[in-house]
Amino acid sequence: MQKIGKQERLIFITSTLVQNPMKLFSLTFFCEKLSCAKSTLSEDIDLISQIFEQTGQGRLETVSGAAGGVYYIPIMKKEEELEFLEFLKNDLQNPERIVSGGFVYINDIVFNPEIIKKAARIFVRLFLEKDIDYIATVEAKGIALASYVAQYFNKPLVVARNSSKFTEGSTVNISYISGTTGKIETMTMAKKSIKRGAKVLFIDDFMRGGGTVRGMKELLSEFESSLVGVGVLIATKDKKSVDVDYKSLLILEELDAENKKIIFSINPQVIS
Incomplete structure (x- = not known):
């Protein structure tokens, strides 16, 4: 499988979360889809979260634990x-x-x-x-x-x-x-x-x-x-x-x- 770059990962994660507000996605889901480590994924999510808050596009919430993950809240500044x-x-x-x-x-x-x-x-x-x-x-x-x-x-x-x-x-x-x-x-x-x-x-x-x-x-x-x-x-x-x-x-x-x-x-x- 062709390696998926950072830009492509950011696009996929952002698109998936925004199109499914308030839906919890496990980190494993993204890791399997993007063939990347959880540490890499966490960095991507942190970056997206910062951009969302800076631009008023909403915010990301992370849930820890085995049943945790990340979801998008579509609020404005x-x-x-x-x-x-x-x-x-x-x-x-x-x-x-x-x-x-x-x-x-x-x-x-x-x-x-x-x-x-x-x-x-x-x-x-x-x-x-x-x-x-x-x-x-x-x-x-x-x-x-x-x-x-x-x-x-x-x-x-x-x-x-x-x-x-x-x-x-x-x-x-x-x-x-x-x-x-x-x-x-x-x-x-x-x-x-x-x-x-x-x-x-x-x-x-x-x-x-x-x-x-x-x-x-x-x-x-x-x-x-x-x-x-x-x-x-x-x-x-x-x-x-x-x-x-x-x-x-x-x-x-x-x-x-x-x-x-x-x-x-x-x-x-x-x-x-």
């Missing part, structure tokens, strides 16, 4: 997070985003991969210490963001729907009052979606009064599972009747449709 949130805040404050009914148009935000990938990386940092088995969301605007959070946490994504699908088999259904519309809505999830006793992180695009969160918590209780955290892109400044750790990246401070005025702020809890 704090200053890059703040720069991104400032950009997002300013973009959302465009008065043209105000639509009838006193709502804010955000479709171009929540379905923009470049934007939601960065938002997802912030949620990784915010909930990194949580013990998470699943990422959950409700259809439809929160799915894209939740998908990236699930990818970065290397966890399955489950989506609660507003109506059951016959292709999903038996379902669990609950009714809840939406904080956005004030109407009674239905939340349904296939019985095979979540294992009993799971710990779930809920991700969504917008939160007003917390009705959807309460609905999700009730739905998860039917699976004997718990809601361990909530991450939303935007939340209003209204008091939330939510008894779970929740983080919003931005806060909608004021929306004056008549005078075409809209004000957002960066949640200080996120950047502290």
